[in-house]
Amino acid sequence: MAESLLTIENLTKRFGALVATDGVSLAIEPGEVHAMIGPNGAGKTTLVRQISGELRPNGGRIFFEGREITPLPTHRRTHLGLVRSFQITSIFPDLSALDNVALAVQVHQGHSFHFWRDAREERCLRAPARAMLEQVGLIARAAVTAADMSHGEHRQLEIAMALASEPKMLLLDEPMAGMGPDESQRMVELLRGLKGKVTILLVEHDMDAVFVLADRITVLVYGRAIATGRPEEIRANKEVRRAYLGDGGGG
Amino acid sequence: MAPLDLLKTREGLVRTVFMAALALVPLVAYAASELFYVEFATRIMIFAIAAVGLNFILGFGGMVSFGHAAFIGLGAYVVGLAIYYGVYDGFVHLALVVVICGLAAFLIGAVCLRTSGLYFIMITLAFAQLLFFVGVGLRQYGGDDGFTFRGHSTFATWLDLRNSITFFYVVWGVLAATLFFAYRFVRSRFGMALSGIRSNEHRMRAIGLPTYRYKLVAFAISGVICGVAGALLANLTQFVSPEYMHWTRSGELLVMVIMGGISSVFGPVLGATLYLVLEELLSSATEHWQFLFGPILILVVLFAKKGLMSALKIAGLSIGGRAGHG
Numbered sequence: 126m127a128e129s130l131l132t133i134e135n136l137t138k139r140f141g142a143l144v145a146t147d148g149v150s151l152a153i154e155p156g157e158v159h160a161m162i163g164p165n166g167a168g169k170t171t172l173v174r175q176i177s178g179e180l181r182p183n184g185g186r187i188f189f190e191g192r193e194i195t196p197l198p199t200h201r202r203t204h205l206g207l208v209r210s211f212q213i214t215s216i217f218p219d220l221s222a223l224d225n226v227a228l229a230v231q232v233h234q235g236h237s238f239h240f241w242r243d244a245r246e247e248r249c250l251r252a253p254a255r256a257m258l259e260q261v262g263l264i265a266r267a268a269v270t271a272a273d274m275s276h277g278e279h280r281q282l283e284i285a286m287a288l289a290s291e292p293k294m295l296l297l298d299e300p301m302a303g304m305g306p307d308e309s310q311r312m313v314e315l316l317r318g319l320k321g322k323v324t325i326l327l328v329e330h331d332m333d334a335v336f337v338l339a340d341r342i343t344v345l346v347y348g349r350a351i352a353t354g355r356p357e358e359i360r361a362n363k364e365v366r367r368a369y370l371g372d373g374g375g376g
Numbered sequence: 377m378a379p380l381d382l383l384k385t386r387e388g389l390v391r392t393v394f395m396a397a398l399a400l401v402p403l404v405a406y407a408a409s410e411l412f413y414v415e416f417a418t419r420i421m422i423f424a425i426a427a428v429g430l431n432f433i434l435g436f437g438g439m440v441s442f443g444h445a446a447f448i449g450l451g452a453y454v455v456g457l458a459i460y461y462g463v464y465d466g467f468v469h470l471a472l473v474v475v476i477c478g479l480a481a482f483l484i485g486a487v488c489l490r491t492s493g494l495y496f497i498m499i500t501l502a503f504a505q506l507l508f509f510v511g512v513g514l515r516q517y518g519g520d521d522g523f524t525f526r527g528h529s530t531f532a533t534w535l536d537l538r539n540s541i542t543f544f545y546v547v548w549g550v551l552a553a554t555l556f557f558a559y560r561f562v563r564s565r566f567g568m569a570l571s572g573i574r575s576n577e578h579r580m581r582a583i584g585l586p587t588y589r590y591k592l593v594a595f596a597i598s599g600v601i602c603g604v605a606g607a608l609l610a611n612l613t614q615f616v617s618p619e620y621m622h623w624t625r626s627g628e629l630l631v632m633v634i635m636g637g638i639s640s641v642f643g644p645v646l647g648a649t650l651y652l653v654l655e656e657l658l659s660s661a662t663e664h665w666q667f668l669f670g671p672i673l674i675l676v677v678l679f680a681k682k683g684l685m686s687a688l689k690i691a692g693l694s695i696g697g698r699a700g701h702g
Contacts, residue, residue, distance in 0.1 A: 177582070203584035215582070217575035228572045232585045237569035238593070240561050244568045290583060 129188075130155045130294055130324050131176070131207070136185035138171055138348075145171040146182065147348035153294070158316070158325045160335045163345035164368070169328045172345065173298050176326070177209035178202045190293070206293030210283045210300065218272035222263055222282055225271055226254040229289035257285040261315055277308030284315065294324040301331045313337060336360075344368070390688060391555070391642045399548060402541050414544050415612070420652050421547045422608045425554050427632045427644035429601025434630075435638030436562050437594045438574030442497045442626050443484075443504030447477050447599040449511065449621030451606025456616035457517070459527040466529035466537070473607045474600055480507075481599020485592045492577075504626055511618030522617020529611055537611045547608055551645070554601060558641045561597075570594055635676050637683020646684045650676075 129152040138146040145168040153159045163169050174180040176187060178199040187195045189207050197205075217225050227250045231237060234249070244250060258264045261281040266274060271282060280300055287295055300316070301309045313334050319325065320338070329335050335342065336356045343353040346368045352359060359365055398417060405413040426448055433439040451473045458469055484503045491499055512520040528543070530536035537543040561567050572580045573587050580587050610616050619625070628651065636647020654672060658665035680687035 199581055200584045200586055203582065209582060215576060215579045217572055217579065219575050220571065224568070228568055228580075229583045231565055231568060232580075232583045237565040237585065237590065239565040240567075241564055243560075243563045244565045245563065247565075286583060 128155070129153060130190060131326070132188040133176070134186045134188070136172070136175060136182050136187065138168075138175060138180060138182050144348050146175065148185070149345070149348070149350045151343060151350060151353070153324060153326060155293075155324055156321055157340040158320055158327060158338050160327045160329060160339035160342045161345055162329065162332070162335055162342060166347075167345040168348040169345055170298060171348075173209065173296050173326070173328055177207070177296055179209075203290060206291070207296070208287045208290050208292035208294070209296040210287045210298065216271045216279055216282055216286070219270065221268050221270055222258060222274065222278075222285075223251070223254055223267040225282055226257050226285050226289050227251055229286040230254050230257075233290040254289065257288050260288065260318070261285040262311065275308075277304050277311065280304065280308075280312060281315065284319075288319075288323075292323055294326065295319075296326050296328075298328045299330060300327070301329060301334055309334065386688065387640055387642055387685065390646075390685070394642075394645065395548075395552060399545075402544055411540070414540050416652075416656065418540070418544050418547050418612055419609075420649050421551045422605050422612060423629070423632060423652060424645040424648040425547075425551050425608070426602045426605035426629055427636065427648045428551075428554050428558055428641065429598050429605065430629055431633045431636075431638055431641070431644045432558060432561070432601065433591075433594050433598045434633055435640075435643075436567060436574065437570045437591060438577075439489075439591060439595065440497050440630070441488075441500040441595075441598075442623070442630065443500035443502075444598070444602050444629055445623070445625035446484075446504035446507040446621045447481060447602035448606035448609060448625070448629075449507065449616075449618065450477050450480055451603030452610035452616040452620050453511065453606075454603070455529060455607040455610040456523065456525055459525045459529075459610075460517075460523070464527055464530045464536075466531035466535075469529045469607060470604075473603045477603025477606075478596050478600045481596040481603075482592065485595035485599070489588060489591050489595065501623055501626070504621060504623060508618050508621040508623070511621060518617065520618055522615060522619065524615045526614060529607070543611065550604065550608065554604075555641060555645070562641060566590070566593075631673065635673070635680075635683060637680075637685035637687075639682060640685040643683050643685035650684065 131153040133149060133151040136146050136149045137144070149172060161169050161172070171180065175182045178197060182195065186193055189202070189205055194202055194205065194207070217228065220228065227244070230250050230253045231244065255264065255267065258267055261284050263278060263281050263285060266278060271279070274282065284300065301312050304312065309331060316325065316338055327335070327338065339356055341353060341355055342359045344351050344359060344365045351368060352362050352365050354362065398421065401417040402414050405411055426444070430441065430444045433441060454472050454476055455469050458472060484500070488496055488499045488503065517523050528537035535542065537546060562570070569580070569585060569590050572585070573591060577587050606620065609620070632647040632651045633644045634647070635650060636645065637643030654669060655665065658668050662668070
């Protein structure tokens with residue numbers, strides 16, 4: 126276990142009588158794309174929110190690079206390299222695409238108590254930000270106000286912002302949600318390009334994308350991890366088929 | 377874009393013309409033998425300084441404070457009391473105002489910024505009312521009547537604020553400096569972080585910024601600027617009273633900022649000017665001036681949704697180049 130990037134031990138989260146995360150244990154290896162699937166209400170987002178630090182678990186522990194991070198707030202985890210991208214698009218709508226990413230670069234570079242120099246003229250902010258936009262294929266849209274961009278572009282921007290903080294691990298919560306087939310395809314290509322460069326925990330409904338991208342898959346049902354394995358193992362797993370893939374959800 | 381693009385952008389043009397016109401007021405007033413206008417323009421500039429200070433957190437940080445008159449009042453009391461006790465040194469006044477208003481804004485902000493939205497509005501209002509009633513309770517300083525004093529902040533033998541023309545240009549200079557600093561601030565990393573917080577605070581935390589301390593520093597800066605405006609106001613009126621801190625004063629300040637336009641640094645200056653000019657004109661026409669002022673406000677909000685600054689843009693006053701800031 127020592128070499129795992131992220132280790133979750135017996136994580137539990139209750140909302141009143143509802144057990145949203147029920148003793149989940151999981152180990153994510155450096156460099157892998159680990160997908161998490163499960164029917165609606167299986168507690169995928171709840172789990173991601175605990176990993177990112179937005180929700181406190183009721184029990185269990187989370188380790189990142191061997192260090193316990195269970196009590197750390199979100200921004201501390203971000204600085205360690207554990208970075209989340211959002212299910213509901215969460216950008217800075219009234220700033221340009223480039224400003225959005227430059228802001229993420231700026232925060233990553235340290236504190237922002239600089240009152241004098243024009244941040245829009247700092248090369249050390251603008252150049253990396255441009256590089257990120259290039260990487261996600263948005264460079265042509267750099268000057269566009271984020272609010273005026275399409276949903277698919279928002280998701281790309283979202284990834285660029287997450288990359289700006291040079292993450293060791295990305296938590297991607299449904300990056301393809303609400304996308305048309307073309308946009309989804311572009312996102313799959315984008316993520317495939319990141320494969321190997323950054324470890325990814327991917328929560329996704331789009332099974333085609335999951336089976337194309339994932340090195341390993343964990344299946345979550347009613348807050349419990351019922352199976353973890355390589356895509357072909359998951360496809361063959363009887364329990365998984367019964368709980369999830371079997372009833373018409375395979376495509 | 378350089379921060380002092382005096383004529384290149386629409387906002388730069390408006391600002392330059394407006395500040396130049398203001399600087400000519402004393403000459404015109406002398407020529408017309410209407411010295412009242414010097415005092416009136418000084419008053420406008422003082423509230424413009426406060427409005428720019430409030431907009432620093434309102435427009436750029438998204439924090440709607442309904443209690444900023446408290447800092448104006450506090451600054452005024454500091455200078456009033458200092459002079460009352462025979463301290464005339466302007467540098468001492470300035471240092472006291474910066475420290476006391478900064479500290480007060482820091483403490484009040486530390487509590488208020490635990491909340492957001494409507495709760496933030498209400499709790500800033502509550503703190504302002506608290507200070508208002510402290511002022512009312514100061515019986516030895518006139519209680520709710522306040523007190524008058526004789527004397528001005530004196531910075532040097534050749535620079536005291538007794539002479540109304542000197543005072544006018546000092547206030548003009550303070551306004552210009554406040555604007556200059558505000559322009560630098562909103563374009564700096566700090567300003568960018570602040571706009572990120574306004575735009576999406578949740579996301580700002582997610583990319584790793586502890587937002588609370590940034591909002592708090594912005595709040596304190598804004599409080600100090602309003603405190604300086606208050607110190608100047610005390611010099612102008614030779615009078616301080618709790619009325620300076622009344623919640624309706626905080627409301628007026630908000631109206632000035634919103635009327636002028638919260639998305640530009642200079643907008644609030646226009647807002648303060650329009651507010652005080654309208655007040656002057658209407659109140660000399662009728663005792664019930666607010667009866668007319670209300671509808672005018674509604675018209676401004678309806679037809680210049682983002683304030684006067686954006687209305688000027690729509691009117692086509694642009695001479696090439698877009699707004700400096702979104």
